[in-house]
Amino acid sequence: MTTDPLDTTDGVPFAALAELRATCPVSQTSSGAYFLARYDDVLAATKNIGSFQASFREPGVVVPPEEQLISEIPEPRHSEIRRIINSAIAQHRLARVEPFVRELCHSLLDGVLARGGGDLVADYVTPIPATVIAHLLGVDPADHARFAEWSDLVVQSDYATKNRRADGEENEGLAGVAREFTDYLDAMIAQRAEMADPPDDFVTRLLNTEVDGIRLTPLEMRTQLAFLLMSGNETTRHLIGNLLETVCRDPALLARFGADPDLLTVGVEESLRHDPPIHVLIRDCIGAVAVADTPIPVGAKVAFGLAAANRDPSMYDAPDEFRLDRPRPKDHLGFGGGPHVCPGAQLARLEGRVALEVFCERVASARLVEGYAREPVPVFWAHGPRRLPAVLTASAGLETR
Ligand code: HEM
Numbered sequence: 001m002t003t004d005p006l007d008t009t010d011g012v013p014f015a016a017l018a019e020l021r022a023t024c025p026v027s028q029t030s031s032g033a034y035f036l037a038r039y040d041d042v043l044a045a046t047k048n049i050g051s052f053q054a055s056f057r058e059p060g061v062v063v064p065p066e067e068q069l070i071s072e073i074p075e076p077r078h079s080e081i082r083r084i085i086n087s088a089i090a091q092h093r094l095a096r097v098e099p100f101v102r103e104l105c106h107s108l109l110d111g112v113l114a115r116g117g118g119d120l121v122a123d124y125v126t127p128i129p130a131t132v133i134a135h136l137l138g139v140d141p142a143d144h145a146r147f148a149e150w151s152d153l154v155v156q157s158d159y160a161t162k163n164r165r166a167d168g169e170e171n172e173g174l175a176g177v178a179r180e181f182t183d184y185l186d187a188m189i190a191q192r193a194e195m196a197d198p199p200d201d202f203v204t205r206l207l208n209t210e211v212d213g214i215r216l217t218p219l220e221m222r223t224q225l226a227f228l229l230m231s232g233n234e235t236t237r238h239l240i241g242n243l244l245e246t247v248c249r250d251p252a253l254l255a256r257f258g259a260d261p262d263l264l265t266v267g268v269e270e271s272l273r274h275d276p277p278i279h280v281l282i283r284d285c286i287g288a289v290a291v292a293d294t295p296i297p298v299g300a301k302v303a304f305g306l307a308a309a310n311r312d313p314s315m316y317d318a319p320d321e322f323r324l325d326r327p328r329p330k331d332h333l334g335f336g337g338g339p340h341v342c343p344g345a346q347l348a349r350l351e352g353r354v355a356l357e358v359f360c361e362r363v364a365s366a367r368l369v370e371g372y373a374r375e376p377v378p379v380f381w382a383h384g385p386r387r388l389p390a391v392l393t394a395s396a397g398l399e400t401r
Contacts, residue, residue, distance in 0.1 A: 003016050003019070003020075004016070004029050004030055005017055005020060005027070005029065005035045005037070005280075005303070005305060005308065006029050006031070006033065006035065006280065006303060006380075008279075008376060008380060008383075009376075010376065011374060011376040011383070012279045012307050012376075012383050014307070014311065014320070017037060017305060017307060017308040017311065018311070020035065020037040020305075020308065021037040021038055021308055021311075021312055021313075024037075025037050025038045025041060025291075025292045026041070026291050026292045026294035026296075029303070031301070032300070032301065033282070033300070033301035033302065033303050034285075034291075034294070034296050034300055034301070034302045034303065035302075035303045035305055035308075036291060036302065036303065036304050036305055036308075036309075037305045037308040037309070037312075038292070038308070038309060038312055038314070039309040039310070039312035039314065039315045039333070040312075040314075041291050041292055041309075042304045042305060042306065042308070042309035042333055042337075043309070043333060043337050044291075045283075045291065045302070045304055046281075046304060046333070046336055046337035046338035046340065046341070047337060047338035047339070048289065048338075049075060049338065049339055049340075050286075050287045051285060051286060051287040051288070051289040051296075052283035052284070052285060052286065052289075052302060052304075053072065053074065053283060053284050053286045054069075054071040054072040054281070054282070054283060054284075054340065055072070055282050055283050055284040055301060056069070056071075056072065056282070057072075063173060064173070066217055066219040066220045066223060067173045067174065067219070067223050068223070069223065069224075069227045070082060070085065070224055070227060071227075071340055075339075078339070078340075079339070080211060080212065080214050081216065081220070081224065082339075082343065083211040084206065084209045084211050084214075084215075084216060085206070085224060085228070085343055086343050087205065087209045087211070088202050088205035088206050088209055089136075089202065089228070089343060089344060089347065094346055094347055094350055097132065097135075097136065097347070097350065098350060098354060100132070100135060101128070101132055101350065101351055101354045101355070102354050102357075102358060104127075104128060104131055104132070105124075105128060105354055105355050105358035105359070106358055106362075106401055108123065108124050108127055108128070109124060109358060109359065109362055109363075110400055110401065111123065112124055112392065113362065113363070113392060113394045113399055113400075114399075114400070116391060116392060116393070117366075117389075117390045117391040117392040118389070118390070119387050119388060119389050119390075120241075120244050120248075120388035120389075120390050121237075121241055121385060121386065121387050121388045122387070124240075124244070124355075124359070125237055125240045125241045125244060125355070125388070126148070126237055127148070128236070128237070128240060128351060128355050129232055129233050129235075129236035129237050129240070129348075129351055130144065130147065130148035130151060130233050130237070131144050131148075132232075132236075132347075132351055133147075133228065133229050133232040133233055133236075134147040134148070134229070136201065136202050136347075137188075137201060137202045137203060137225060137228070137229065138188065138192075138199055138201025138202060138203050138204065139188070143184070146180075146184075147229065148233070150178050150180070150181035150184075150229075151229050151230050151233045151234070152233075152234075153177065153178055153181075154174065154177055154178050154181070154226065154230055155230050155233075155234050155379060156378060156379065157177040157178075174222075174223065174226055181226070182222060182226070185222045185225055185226060186218065186222055188203050188225075189203060189207065189218050189221050189222060189225075190218070192204050192207055193207055193218075202225065202228065203221070203225065206221050206224070206225065207221065228344070231342075231344065232344050232347065232348070234277075234379060234382055235277045235278060235348065235382070236277070236344075236347075236348045236351050236352065237277075237384065238275075238277035238377065238382055238383060238384025238385075239268070239271060239272065239277050239348060239351075239352045239384075240351065240352055240355045240356070241384040241385045241388060242271050242274075242275040242277070242383070242384055242385070243267065243268065243271045243352060243355070243356050244355075244356075244359060244366075244388055244390075245368070245374070245385050245388055246271060246274075246275075246322055247356070247359070247360065247366060248366045248367065248368045248388065248390050249368065250322075251365060251366075253267075253322075254360055254363065254365075254366060256324075257356060257357075257360035258360040258361055258363075258395070261357055263324055264353045264356050264357050264360075265329075265349075265353060266324050266326070266329045267324060267356060268349055268352040268353050268356065269326075269329035269330050269332065269349075270322055270323060270324060270326060270329060271322075271352070272310075272332050272334030272335070272352075273310045273311075273316070273326075273329075273331075273332035273334060274310070274311070274320075274322050275307075275383055275384075276306045276307050276310055276332070276333070276334040276383060277334070277382060277383055277384055278306060278334070278336075278381055278382065278383070279305070279306055279307035279381065279382070279383040280303050280304065280305055280306060280307070280381055281303070281304040281306060281336060281381075282301060282302070282303055282304075282381070283301070283302045283303075283304065284299070284300075284301065284302070285297065285298055285299060285300040285301075285302050286298060306333045306334065306336070307383065309333050310332045310333055310334065315331070335348075361395065361398065362394060362395055362398045363392050363393070363394065363395065364393050364394060364395040364396070365392070365393045366390055366391070366392050367390060367391050367392075368388065368389065368390050369389040369390065369391065372388075372389060374386075375387060
């Protein structure tokens, strides 16, 4: 058994995480990074922004301030930008999104059910968050597919970590990996800035939101819009994928969700706990600190084990079981914690709930193909199925709408 908690070659190593939680709550991986495995330590560490700062980059990689992602911007600038983003994606505006998400899920499922199944990740799961986030950003529907491709290209590239490209040239930031994408975003921003009556979308709201007299520059806007697309896409897709894998493996659960939509909300929370789409957060230690009596020096890489924390038996009875009767279903760390806690959580919950609801309502039986084994996704920090080849039968009368 691997004991490196960051070795995800075969997916998140839950057995190794359990062993570390029990025997060595703060360990060091083969690369020298410190790994925090217990719930209390991880939660406290997410709040300790004086000691831990988000880290995507290799040592020495410097990006211009306007190209820093919100996660890595130090205070007080982080809070200022965060308030602008929160206002742009505020919860009260999400009610209007729900009918769009439901219609999208139904139309995708029409095709899957007509074929009696298929790869649920490709045919149902992946298009949902990509289309929803592109819609919210205000992207022309004709360009939604290109947006999804750009998002994958950027997430799977190493532009954020390296300052030399493969050809030895300096890293040119986001534009260096996806020039068409940055040109497209820049054009959206410029168009809305010139319009007398711009559409009410994320781009317009980011343009017009002023917090304490502060607005984002066009380059900051482009950086944060691209990050919203990527963070809303790669993560929510795995939430929906994990949920569908769970119901495809458990016909009784599929039937329960179909019969009692009130259970969907807790089902989504339990999936975020049991299978957090981001299983680990990487930080730089910027202020010496001791965690569980282990000193962590400045300059060290530190990994917050969200998946490890979410299955800590001191917090959850039978933590490896997927259960719908947890006393405090929202206590998990699937969305992180502290000042950087996910601002898109309500949108992600909405998408997860509606995608599950439509699936469980319209699918009478779902079975993963014979011999199915989960293939992990190619993004190191992400946890979800790469493919879900399944055979489906439709609920009576709901083959089409
Ligand atoms: C199931 C889906 C999602 C999961 C599991 C998730 C998880 C997380 C986690 C764990 C963090 C904390 C990162 C850290 O502390 O370094 C985070 C931050 C963030 N998330 Fe999400 N997220 C999801 C969906 C979304 C969506 C839909 C959006 C946007 C619409 C979004 C936007 C962001 C942003 C902008 C941050 C950075 C916040 C900051 O640093 O202040 N996320 N997310």
